[in-house]
Amino acid sequence: CCWLNHSDDVKCRKFIEIVREHRCIKAWFSGHFHLGQDYQDSITFPTIDPKDGPYPNRGSCTFAQTSVMRGGTSRDGRQQSRLIRGNKDGFEICTVDHQKDGAIRVDATITYSDTDHEAGVYAHEDIERQGEEFFKVYAPSAGDELHPPDEGMVQYEDSFVLEEPITKDTVKWWYMSCGRVLGMLNGMLIEYDKSTLAPLGLVVGADELVGKRIAVIESVNEAECAISDEVGMEGGDCAEVEPTEQAVVLIDDEDGAVTVVQPNEDGSYWRKIVRNKMIRMKEVRREKSAKAFAAELLQRDEADVVSSWGPYTTTKGTAKNTGVSGLTLPAER
Numbered sequence: 001c002c003w004l005n006h007s008d009d010v011k012c013r014k015f016i017e018i019v020r021e022h023r024c025i026k027a028w029f030s031g032h033f034h035l036g037q038d039y040q041d042s043i044t045f046p047t048i049d050p051k052d053g054p055y056p057n058r059g060s061c062t063f064a065q066t067s068v069m070r071g072g073t074s075r076d077g078r079q080q081s082r083l084i085r086g087n088k089d090g091f092e093i094c095t096v097d098h099q100k101d102g103a104i105r106v107d108a109t110i111t112y113s114d115t116d117h118e119a120g121v122y123a124h125e126d127i128e129r130q131g132e133e134f135f136k137v138y139a140p141s142a143g144d145e146l147h148p149p150d151e152g153m154v155q156y157e158d159s160f161v162l163e164e165p166i167t168k169d170t171v172k173w174w175y176m177s178c179g180r181v182l183g184m185l186n187g188m189l190i191e192y193d194k195s196t197l198a199p200l201g202l203v204v205g206a207d208e209l210v211g212k213r214i215a216v217i218e219s220v221n222e223a224e225c226a227i228s229d230e231v232g233m234e235g236g237d238c239a240e241v242e243p244t245e246q247a248v249v250l251i252d253d254e255d256g257a258v259t260v261v262q263p264n265e266d267g268s269y270w271r272k273i274v275r276n277k278m279i280r281m282k283e284v285r286r287e288k289s290a291k292a293f294a295a296e297l298l299q300r301d302e303a304d305v306v307s308s309w310g311p312y313t314t315t316k317g318t319a320k321n322t323g324v325s326g327l328t329l330p331a332e333r
Helices: 009-021 277-298
Strands: 027-030 062-065 080-087 090-097 103-112 118-122 173-175 181-185 188-192 199-204 213-218 246-251 258-261
Parallel strands (some): 027 062
Antiparallel strands (some): 090 103, 103 118, 173 181, 181 188
8 A cells, every 4th residue: 555655546546446346355454554443434344325325436345454563663552453254144354452462353244245245334433542532534425326415515617716714624625627636624635536535645734724715726828729710610729628727726815925736747736745665765775785885985983874865855754734934834933
């Protein structure tokens, strides 16, 4: 899943397409997030009751988040792994707790109704530890034949401007003309996968967004469009400019500042702030080799070695903020 996080849209999409096409794939386990397994949201079933919402289109695959076994690598302090126990009716997904001498707990039971359909049942509610506060992550819903889109969807023709400034509680999302999906979560602007509507990554952090308004406008200059005079082909040249190019704009009503949120070169919007771990691991190896080489060459106990690269400005951390001091945020003093 680390590879999925750092690959382009075409490479990533083939995995969900494989799951949808081949219903023999019954479970997918991911350990990329280093989070525990005490939350119901750590397991996602392939189907839900129609009264609870639209069909999720995940084939017959149950997706399960997997924690970590070793101390010091968990983001919430838990040390857990998964155990699958099959039976004649389906299978159970269990947790092995490595902080409790390998105690086993059933988390969910998946029961087959036939080769292509199954039903999943959670075995327990969220398990909180003292001092923890859980919150549900908002996931957009585009609806289906039986359900309308959720109330947060912004439906528009060419452009729109949000009337109210963004707060931590703002719930809005929309499709760009190119098919990309953007929306708000806890005061942040997030890009969502256009097929599954799962969050891809951070676009604008709350530090830069809260208090501002968002607008999506057309960015095509009509003067640049050559209109044909040929009978029957009026406007034909302009018709080829599809989809309409758009710009995402942040508006600060207090000081009048306007920020254009530029997409990446591949058309995506989410910011690759945290380095690819495999690339970083290779860089660390090179730095260690350079230190050993320099220490021997310069006959010193320890040599001072730094790395040079671009355009990244950090090598570690969690993507939370996007504001740039002196540009989109006040200059630091």
